[in-house]
Amino acid sequence: MSLLNRLNDDMKQAMKNKEKDKLSVLRMLKAALQNEAIKLGKSELSEDEELTVLSRELKQRKDSLQEFENAGRADLVEKTKAEIEIVQLYMPKPLTEEELLEIVKQTIAEVGASSKADMGKVMGAIMPKVKGKADGSLVNRLVQQQLSQ
Template identity: 40%
Template sequence: MSSLKLRLKEDQKAAMRAKAKSLLAVIRQINAAIKQIEIDQRIELDDVGVVTVLNKMVKQRRDSITQYEAAERQELADQEKLELDVIATYLPQPLSPAEIEAVIEEVVTKTGANSMQDMGKVMGQIKAKVEGRADMGDVSKLIKARLSN
């Protein structure tokens, strides 16, 4: 079992003992999402797979917060923010902008990329290095800016 899944199980037990209902509910949601993928795909998720599930959950929460705030449903937006905060505690430390720039520069140099035609090649290698630690949309913009120079 992956270390992240073990941590989630231990935190679930601790939340039950502490009677922290909101925290327990979010941890159960995370465990249910992980279990659903494992059953559907008949695999055992490792830490990378768990981080992928968590990133998807984070994206869903951010979308929901935007929609709830647009509809002036602040109580629902607050609930989503609480869930987002709990989920974020299980994600790896995000990369700083300087670290992302360094990874981009390294991959561009390594692949010899010099135009937008090389975008896919660069993006593929960078995604493997920064998955779960950076927003790929932002990374894509930085790569485009770098390759268009």
């Protein structure tokens, strides 16, 4: 089932259950996906493209959450946390730090990296493998740790 079909089904369910907040987030996700398809001139997005859109939406919400917390806006903090939870339902299951560490070690071996100077090569090889499943800053930290040993 494509992501758009899943969103449509979940939107119908949210309408039936009168979940206004969830419905609002689902509509926003659907609109973001459709806008991206129009921008790329496609009728349907690939799974990678859908993941990119979802990641962007999730990142925007996390950034907003940080801003609202800094501004002391408790009402918006709660609303944004709820939105983040809904968006995460459609993201792939995130990798654990242990799983990510294994991927980092394998990639360092594949690339033949031996120092921090090879960091760009390693990051370039890892990021497509973990796209949407791991935070870039965590990947960066793990790669730095492994290369400095």
